[in-house]
Amino acid sequence: MPFASFATAFWLAESIGYFTPKELMLYNFVMVFCMTVVFPFISVLILLRGKVISSIEMTKREERVLPFTMSLFYYGLTYFLLQKFPYDPPILSMMLGAMVSLAICLLITTKWKISAHMVGLAGLVATLSALMVLDGTIPLVALVLAILFLGVVASARLALNSHTQLQVYTGILVGFVPVFVCVLWGVRV
Numbered sequence: 763m764p765f766a767s768f769a770t771a772f773w774l775a776e777s778i779g780y781f782t783p784k785e786l787m788l789y790n791f792v793m794v795f796c797m798t799v800v801f802p803f804i805s806v807l808i809l810l811r812g813k814v815i816s817s818i819e820m821t822k823r824e825e826r827v828l829p830f831t832m833s834l835f836y837y838g839l840t841y842f843l844l845q846k847f848p849y850d851p852p853i854l855s856m857m858l859g860a861m862v863s864l865a866i867c868l869l870i871t872t873k874w875k876i877s878a879h880m881v882g883l884a885g886l887v888a889t890l891s892a893l894m895v896l897d898g899t900i901p902l903v904a905l906v907l908a909i910l911f912l913g914v915v916a917s918a919r920l921a922l923n924s925h926t927q928l929q930v931y932t933g934i935l936v937g938f939v940p941v942f943v944c945v946l947w948g949v950r951v
Contacts, residue, residue, distance in 0.1 A: 763882030764798040764837065764860040767889040767941075771853060774890070776899040778850050790847060797840040798860075802833040821924075823875040830868040830878075837861045851948035852896060856889050859941030866936045877925045880933025883912040888938040892945035 769791065772779045779787055806829050809815045815825040841857045863881055870876045887908045894900040912934070919925045925933075 763885050764840070764857060765795050767856055767860070767886050768794050768798075768853065770886065770904070771856065771889060771893060774900050774904055775852075775893045775897045777897050778852060778893070782847075782849065786847060790844065793843060794840055797836050797843070798833075801836050802829070805829065805832045805836075823871055826871045826875075826878070827868065830864060830871060834861065834864050834868060837864055852893060852945050855944040855948050856941060859888070859944030860885055862940035862944065863937050866940065867933075870932070870936070875925065875929055876936065877916075877919055877930045877933030879915055879919055880912070880925075880930050881937035883908075883915055884934040884937030885941040887912055888941035889945055892942050895946060 772787065772791075806815070806818060806820075809829060810818060814828060816822065820826045820829060837857065837860055841854065841861060844854055844857055863885055867876055867878060867881050887905070890900055890905045890908050894902075894905060916930050916934070919930055920927065
């Protein structure tokens with residue numbers, strides 16, 4: 763979801779990346795995609811092959827701790843690398859918010875199962891919401907579609923008995939609040 767948020771922010775928010783050269787933007791899209799999608803996925807496949815996890819779905823709470831930790835490392839590295847480029851504060855703040863959400867998700871996962879699907883999708887909704895407040899150019903239809911998609915996935919998670927309502931709602935809260943706060947107030951470390 764950080765990559766989806768990153769790409770969506772550049773695509774929908776007119777002011778973000780306005781002065782960023784296209785070559786630099788493409789380079790960073792590839793970097794963010796690799797660091798937040800490809801590397802975590804390869805890590806999960808390695809853990810699966812090494813029988814550290816029993817399935818790619820990681821239905822057991824205990825199996826999620828190591829993959830979440832690895833993803834948090836990749837997110838942190840992505841944040842560090844993005845700071846080397848002249849980006850608008852919301853972009854860096856969005857990545858920081860994603861890291862905070864994942865760190866909270868990881869902490870909760872050590873004791874209780876939370877819906878990681880909801881954490882990620884709520885982070886996207888939070889990014890769009892905060893950018894709408896800050897920039898005003900995010901189309902309302904994009905935010906509505908993101909919220910509807912979040913609702914459909916939440917309903918699917920509940921229908922499949924993958925999570926309880928509390929796990930889904932907690933996932934939404936953990937995904938939304940840190941990202942929204944970080945992006946809205948331009949929080950950076």
